[in-house]
Amino acid sequence: MKHLLLALMLLLSVSVKGIGITHGPWICDMDSTSVTIVWVTDKPGLSWVELAPEGSDHFxxxxxxxxxxxxxxxKVLTDSVHKVHIEGLKPNTKYRYRVFTQEVAEWRYDDWVTFGKVACTDVWRGKPYDFTTFPAHPREITFxxxxxxxxxxxxxxxxxxxxxxxxLDFVLLNGDMSNRLRSQQHMMEAYLDTCVQMFATHTPLFFNRGNHxxxxxxxxxxxxxxPTRNGKYYRLQHVAGIDFLFIDSGEDKPDEDIEYSGIVAYDQYREEQTRWLRSLREEHKIGKYPLVVFSHMPPTLENWHGPxxxxxxxxxxxxKMNVSVMLSAHLHAFGFQKPNEIINFPNLVNSNNTYLLCHIANGKMDVDYVGLNGKDKKHFTFPLK
Structure with a gap:
């Protein structure tokens, strides 16, 4: 009888355990009138975001x-990674927000759903999270x-x-934030939880894949x-008078290399992106604004297959696109390539132990290349075409 009672108590404690937010939220894929907010819970559920303009009133x-x-x-009920895309926002406007996920207590058949407990970010004892949309017109940008x-x-x-x-207007993660991807928890511990702690609840996080x-x-x-609006890693992102072009550069070795076990097709993927780049130019989707390119791998400075x-x-x-500058990574060392017979634009390569602090104003982009404790510092200025 004692053991039966303990078993019933254990069952009851498990059944009443609520849903919880385990990671996030973080801001991504933002422009002047829309934003995407992402977070993770420990079980699937119905998710939503509540939004309020900046103000002195309580949420x-x-x-x-x-x-x-x-x-x-x-409405998505079966995922524990929640992605809410919000449109119709006002440019250059600060918004407060909180996130919710409600667990599915029972789903009998068809769409007869009973909901259970709710997990949400706190706006009673704590302040709501916030973000500010990009302006619709050109202004200074810092990233x-x-x-x-x-x-x-x-x-x-x-x-x-x-x-x-x-x-900052945004933070770009330009690839190889992980060594490899084993699991959600592995990725969170590798960098994403730390990004959320430092900035990503309020400053947009733009992500560009590296080969790892x-x-x-x-x-x-x-x-x-x-997530991105075009459903691709490669994309064109406009921010306050500048077009940022994201190149998904793929792997550095041939597809047939033994390391990939025959499961990759990055040559084909790069050819797909090339057709997309051509369509941007031929359909006049670029050219109105200065163009800055992000690519994990630089196209020069390494004599491997990928470049x-x-x-x-x-x-x-x-x-053919009048690129002002490309910002790259991958080499684990500083690199700089002036325009030459291969590329007609400059390419600045950030190392694995430094950051690039970029400021765009008055027709130019100033870049500070900075290492730990402000050491290993270099400065560059790139005219915007």
Whole structure:
């Protein structure tokens, strides 16, 4: 009888355990009128974001509009990674927000659903999170570039200890933040939880894959955590009068290399992006604003297959686009390539132990290349075409 009572108590304690937010939220894929907010819970559920303009009123002052995690007309109930895209926002406007997920207590058949407990961010004892949309018109822009952290979350935190993230428009993670992707928890511990602690609840996190993000059993799930409006890693992102072009540069070795076990097709993927680049130019989707390119691998400075294939695919198209500058990574060392017979634009390569602090104003981009404790510092100025 005693054992039966203990078993019933254990069953009861498990059954009443609520849902909880385990990671996030973080801001991504933002422009002047829309934003995507992502977070993770310990079980699936119905998710939404409540939004309020900046103000002195309390968040509980009135009911707030709910924006749900919706996919193809259905509110998502079966995922624990929640991605809420909000449109119709005002440019250059500060918003307060909180996130909610409600667990599914029972789903009998069809759409007869009973909901249970709710997990949400606190706006009673704590302040709500906030973000500010980008302006619709050109203005000064400041952003930070990090890359090749390779799971050194504490080092990243130390490297950025003097950065005021509230003064940044966005932070770019330009690849190889992980060594490989084993699981959600592995990725969170590698860098993403630390990004949330430092800045990503309020400053947009833009993500560009490196070759190490292409490796591991969890690599196919990475996009769920960094959704984009075009559904691709490669994309064109406009911010306050500047076009930022994201190149997904792929792997550095041939597809047939033994390391990949025959499961990759990055040459084909780079050719796909080349056709997309050509369409941007031919359909006049670029050219109105200065163009800055992000790529994990530089197309020069390394004599491996990936950069060579970039020279055959991406580079001829980029050379027709009036690129102001490319920011790259991958080498684990400083690199700088002036315009030459291969690329007609400058390419600055950030190392694995430094950051790039970039400021755009008055027709130029100033870049500070800075190491730990302000050491290993270099400065560059790039005219914007």
């Amino acid at each position: 509980y002052g009135k009911a707030r509009t709910r924006y749900y995690d919706i996919f193809e007309g259905r 930070l570039v990090l890359n090749d952290i390779h799971e050194r979350a504490q080092f990243m935190k130390e490297l950025c200890k003097n950065i005021d993230f509230n003064k 993000e292409l490796r591991g059993q969890f690599a196919d799930y990475l996009y769920r955590y960094f 060579y294939h970039m020279q055959k695919t991406f580079v001829p198209e980029l050379n």
